[in-house]
Amino acid sequence: MEEVAARQPVGVSDLARALGLPKTTVQRAIMSLAEGGWLRTTGTEVTRWRISHRALSVGLAGIRGSGLDEIAHEEMRKVRDQTSESVHLAVRDGDDVVIVSRLDGTRSVRTYLELGTRAPLYVSSSGRAILASVADESDVERVLSHGVRRWTDRSLSDVAALRSELQRTRERGYALNAGEWREGIGGIGVAILDRRRRPQAALSISMPLSRYEQADLPGLAELLTEAAQRIGQLGEI
Known part of the structure; x- marks a missing residue:
């Protein structure tokens, strides 16, 4: 399941090669x-596999029961108290990112x-922070190969532009979003x-x-x- 989670969606042949086991x-x-x-399954013509929502639910319960949730919550509280902005903890689920914990801002x-x-x-x-940190470039390309949707007037809808933004994210060590997902919200x-x-x-801050x-974005990035x-x-998750 760990290999599926790391490579999803993944076919049996690719998984067998990665694990060094017979197909x-x-x-x-x-x-x-x-x-x-x-x-x-992904529901595509070629059968590929991904972690189910049931597995994700168990994983989130594990986060809350393992002590990591408490660790994250304390760190999130520190960031929220220093910035007065909303702070979120998110995890990857296939080609998406899902918010699993939050502390609302005080403004x-x-x-x-x-x-x-x-x-x-x-x-x-x-999501960009996670995607930019993925070591397997083929995983990044697979995510981008599905195309991109324009969520707002500010969205990057060109795959080449997104590749460039991911590279900038790697270089500076943090990801930015200036109203590209939700209208009027920066993150x-x-x-x-x-x-x-x-x-x-x-871990993210939105405002x-x-x-x-x-905002002093480099300063906020340092806190995060x-x-x-x-x-x-x-x-450890």
Whole structure:
């Protein structure tokens, strides 16, 4: 399941090669997991597999029960208290990113995103932070190969432009979103890396675009990066 989660959507042949196991062995394991509701197909002409929502739900419950949620919550609180802005913790689910925890800002005008809100990896600051940290470039290209949707007038709808933005994200160490996903909302996100330097989640700040455009973005990125590093060191998703 870890390999499926890291490569999803993935075919049996590719998974067998990655694991160094016979294709028939992997096929049997896949079918058993699918029958149990842990994996699902993509519904495309060529059968590919991804983690199911049931597995995601269990994973989120594990986050809350493992102590990581408490670690993340404390770090999120520190960021929220220093910025007065809304702070979110998000995890990858296939080609999307899903918000699993949040602390609302304390300002009278603030952003609000419900738990469980999802967005394509390429469009939100959390998703871009995760996508830019993926070591397997073929995974990034596969995500972008599906094309991109224009969510607002500010959205990057050209794949080449998104590739360039992901490269800038890698170089500066944090992702930006200036009203490209939700109208009038700006965001900044950083990836939370596990002990093998793989992106497992993202921490982000969101705010009205009017404040975002005046904000000290590098300073906010530093706060998020320090918090993300502490979360990654003290807990593992």
